[in-house]
Amino acid sequence: MSQDNRKAISFAYDVTLLFPVLFLVGIGIVMVYSSSSALAMKKYGNDYYFLEKQLYFAMAGIIALVICRYIPFRVYHYLAYVFLSLAIILLIAVQFSGIAYSAGGAQRWLRVMGVSFQPSEFARFAMIIYLAYSLQKKRDNIRVFSIGFMPHVVVLALLAVLILMQPDFGSVAILCALTWIMLFAGGVKFLHLLSGLLVILPAGYYVLFSSAYRIKRLMSYLDPWQYPANEGYQIIHSLMAFGTGGIWGSGIGKGYQKLFYLPEPHTDFIFSVIGEELGLWGVLIILLLYLLLLWRGIIIAKNTEDLFGSLLALGLTIAIGLQVSVNMGVTLGLLPTKGLTLPFLSYGGSSLLVNMACIGILMNVGAIKTK
Amino acid sequence: MKRMRQQQRLEQEPPRIKWRIVLTGLFLTALYLAVGTKAVFLHVVQGPLLSQKAARQYQKSMVTQGKRGTIYDSRLQEMAVSIDTTSIAAYPGAVSAPQETAQALAKILKLNPTRLKKKLSAKRSFVWIKRNVPPKDVEAVKALSLAGVGFIPEHARVYPNRTLAAQVIGFSGIDGQGLEGLEFFYNDHLKGHAVKQIVMTDALGRGFDAERKILSDYSGGNIILTIDRSIQYIAETALAEAATTHCANSGMAIVMAPKTGAILAMAHFPLFNPNAHGEYKRDLWRNRAITDPFEPGSTMKIFIAAGAIDSGVCTPNTVFYCEEGRYRVGRNVVHDTHPYGRLTLNDIVKYSSNIGILKIAEAMGRNALYANLKTFGFGEKTGIECPGETGGLLTAANRWTRIDMGTIAFGQGVSVSAIQMVMATAAIANDGILMQPRIVKALTDNNGSLLQTFEPRKIRDVIAPETARTIRTIMSSVTEEGGTGEKAAVDGYTVCGKTGTAQKIDASGTYAKGKYVSSFIGLAPCDNPEIVVLVILDEPKTNHYGGLVAAPAFSKIASETLNYLNITPEEKLQPDWNRRMTIAKMTEAEME
Numbered sequence: 011m012s013q014d015n016r017k018a019i020s021f022a023y024d025v026t027l028l029f030p031v032l033f034l035v036g037i038g039i040v041m042v043y044s045s046s047s048a049l050a051m052k053k054y055g056n057d058y059y060f061l062e063k064q065l066y067f068a069m070a071g072i073i074a075l076v077i078c079r080y081i082p083f084r085v086y087h088y089l090a091y092v093f094l095s096l097a098i099i100l101l102i103a104v105q106f107s108g109i110a111y112s113a114g115g116a117q118r119w120l121r122v123m124g125v126s127f128q129p130s131e132f133a134r135f136a137m138i139i140y141l142a143y144s145l146q147k148k149r150d151n152i153r154v155f156s157i158g159f160m161p162h163v164v165v166l167a168l169l170a171v172l173i174l175m176q177p178d179f180g181s182v183a184i185l186c187a188l189t190w191i192m193l194f195a196g197g198v199k200f201l202h203l204l205s206g207l208l209v210i211l212p213a214g215y216y217v218l219f220s221s222a223y224r225i226k227r228l229m230s231y232l233d234p235w236q237y238p239a240n241e242g243y244q245i246i247h248s249l250m251a252f253g254t255g256g257i258w259g260s261g262i263g264k265g266y267q268k269l270f271y272l273p274e275p276h277t278d279f280i281f282s283v284i285g286e287e288l289g290l291w292g293v294l295i296i297l298l299l300y301l302l303l304l305w306r307g308i309i310i311a312k313n314t315e316d317l318f319g320s321l322l323a324l325g326l327t328i329a330i331g332l333q334v335s336v337n338m339g340v341t342l343g344l345l346p347t348k349g350l351t352l353p354f355l356s357y358g359g360s361s362l363l364v365n366m367a368c369i370g371i372l373m374n375v376g377a378i379k380t381k
Numbered sequence: 382m383k384r385m386r387q388q389q390r391l392e393q394e395p396p397r398i399k400w401r402i403v404l405t406g407l408f409l410t411a412l413y414l415a416v417g418t419k420a421v422f423l424h425v426v427q428g429p430l431l432s433q434k435a436a437r438q439y440q441k442s443m444v445t446q447g448k449r450g451t452i453y454d455s456r457l458q459e460m461a462v463s464i465d466t467t468s469i470a471a472y473p474g475a476v477s478a479p480q481e482t483a484q485a486l487a488k489i490l491k492l493n494p495t496r497l498k499k500k501l502s503a504k505r506s507f508v509w510i511k512r513n514v515p516p517k518d519v520e521a522v523k524a525l526s527l528a529g530v531g532f533i534p535e536h537a538r539v540y541p542n543r544t545l546a547a548q549v550i551g552f553s554g555i556d557g558q559g560l561e562g563l564e565f566f567y568n569d570h571l572k573g574h575a576v577k578q579i580v581m582t583d584a585l586g587r588g589f590d591a592e593r594k595i596l597s598d599y600s601g602g603n604i605i606l607t608i609d610r611s612i613q614y615i616a617e618t619a620l621a622e623a624a625t626t627h628c629a630n631s632g633m634a635i636v637m638a639p640k641t642g643a644i645l646a647m648a649h650f651p652l653f654n655p656n657a658h659g660e661y662k663r664d665l666w667r668n669r670a671i672t673d674p675f676e677p678g679s680t681m682k683i684f685i686a687a688g689a690i691d692s693g694v695c696t697p698n699t700v701f702y703c704e705e706g707r708y709r710v711g712r713n714v715v716h717d718t719h720p721y722g723r724l725t726l727n728d729i730v731k732y733s734s735n736i737g738i739l740k741i742a743e744a745m746g747r748n749a750l751y752a753n754l755k756t757f758g759f760g761e762k763t764g765i766e767c768p769g770e771t772g773g774l775l776t777a778a779n780r781w782t783r784i785d786m787g788t789i790a791f792g793q794g795v796s797v798s799a800i801q802m803v804m805a806t807a808a809i810a811n812d813g814i815l816m817q818p819r820i821v822k823a824l825t826d827n828n829g830s831l832l833q834t835f836e837p838r839k840i841r842d843v844i845a846p847e848t849a850r851t852i853r854t855i856m857s858s859v860t861e862e863g864g865t866g867e868k869a870a871v872d873g874y875t876v877c878g879k880t881g882t883a884q885k886i887d888a889s890g891t892y893a894k895g896k897y898v899s900s901f902i903g904l905a906p907c908d909n910p911e912i913v914v915l916v917i918l919d920e921p922k923t924n925h926y927g928g929l930v931a932a933p934a935f936s937k938i939a940s941e942t943l944n945y946l947n948i949t950p951e952e953k954l955q956p957d958w959n960r961r962m963t964i965a966k967m968t969e970a971e972m973e
Binding site: 267 | 405425
């Protein structure tokens, strides 16, 4: 039996993963240029400004993907606590240190060597590794509340509080959902998870209504047309972009909403620009690519015998899937506005780099096959 | 047993985890489906509505006034032109920082920042900030790329000759509407059509992608005047000189081509600058030669004489007794400036005897006198293409008293407009044919092709050609030595003329002492008149006799105009080249 389960490592690239990722990055580069050229012209006097940087990041991303493809995923197993500690240090650093800088009223960014990145993104990655490690280690007693559930929630709470101090409610929401899903997949008793929800929901409710700007965002989410000039402005223009696009779109480069109507058309609202310029078919093709990515990740997670590898693959897949859903949900008016980018498509160095590295790790996990 | 169950559970675990992994995938797929459904809903179901709303955001419909047409003089030199300018406006909804925007704009455009801020935060979709901004300032504002500030192409009216013919041409307001003069009268022809333009703007209110229609398609037509810029300048200069020398309140001068009725110059004093009309008193704006009636005084005598001769009542040599300067008519006494005894009709006109002309009028009878004045066009509007024309005042003959008839004969108790006086005189110059006075020669469309030309139009025969020639002979004696208008003589040409000095009626309705309207009407050359010139000075202070005040200005205008028109001198063919050259140079230099 054990001989039949021999492990073999494939060195080929997983085309089902590679194809959608490269396709998305390619579309992303085109759409980043289309959506940012006017802004870049105004801000920097060079309409290629964001395009050039995105091209460099894409190349760096591919390199990161290749490197991660060949790093045995087991390495992360030993680094779980190192990463977790580093994440906590970075989250504290972003609060207090001078290297942090704020954008849009929130202090979320660290700038390292000219590249700004969000510690909360790294924290998410650390959390995935920690959960995969911890759930695998405790697999025998996973259904015990104090072992299978409680410690993870404590770690989550620590990270969540630190991220909320920035404040970055969106990242916390994704982190919570991600943790919940990983605990669920890792075999934690469903009853415990339900009890967790009972705690999280009032807490979430409190956090939601404790800040005036979140209330405004929520109100504008419920009826954006009531606040066309301020809180509802972004979402209204995003909806208009989709509506204008129709089925076939207005054509690449021919959209209007990116011309300073949509805030951050090349990052948070790139999907709206795609909706306007590529239309419904473009939106559905992109959705299909993400779906392909999602199921490839799910299948890798399902087929991996190693529980750590399986949970790691699941966590990475879910993290991307959740961010895709939330970003698209926001642009389509399904969710309140959050400052989240669309993986592979949005402009942004660190997020592209991290996401492509994640795909590399996913490939590495998927390369171990059961014969 | 317990171990067995634990063993079993351990073996069951992997399938359960795999099952949960697939469930997770299904959950996220559901999220994607929700996204896809909403996308279909937005793109397909709400698409038309949303795109309409979006269009309303970035399509700004602007009404642009097409360019106003040009006014040319008879030689197609520009008298009024519209130039392209830029106006600065704001879309308050798109202004992100009213305070900063207001301050930045106020600094460049020299406006009040507080008032500007109020404008920028107004609940309106569009406000003007400043109209017709100089290019330098426009560039400065553009460089700031302020959100919600827009640049609107507009047109500004410019009068390149400044004060020249200001009262005739008038001016138009900032919105391209003619307000005075020909600008007002021909507004419908001159004004550009309003064009509704859809301008695409980004959220900063900056226009983009606008396939700007060529505005000339929408610009108004042009008009070509009969006025000649050079003659106008000659008339204005001479008039201003006379008015200044004699300290007159105001003055007018008209030059007309008698054969066609074309007005070559219509000068006013004082002038105003239509480029800055707001800085002048309103009553300077109107074309007084058309709108203001005045009592003509003795210039009227030539028409009485013409009527008397034409109707056969008398000949130039018929003698009348002039009562030695004092003649009682009912309770009134009529005076002559110099006492005369017996004078021929010819001399009555030459020496301008009131008593003599009164007797001629009495010989004609009131109805014939009235009909005679009517046929010369008095008491009726000429129909010239200028706004606010007066018909003068000529009461019906059956309401005249005896003294009324007498004073009307020497131009008091009757009022005329300057244009009527010129038109009637032109009939004498034109062998008795009354021509329609014209100030516009042609109308063209915005491409310059002719739409309409105004040909010389005969109104009627007023007197027989011989009568006209006779009257001209009589009038030529006025400018000869010893006549009242000898100062009107022009070197090289024969000149016919008549002086006029009318006492003004003051506010109380009686004739005011020391307030006169002094005038001179004349034509040249006598045999084949090419020009008729009228000079009127209101309340000259140094002297009030038309022969002393207005005749010299007439002489200057007539002499320079005849030179300019290349009318061959009749006698003493010694063209004074130097003088002519200086005039030409002066004219050119000062016109620029």
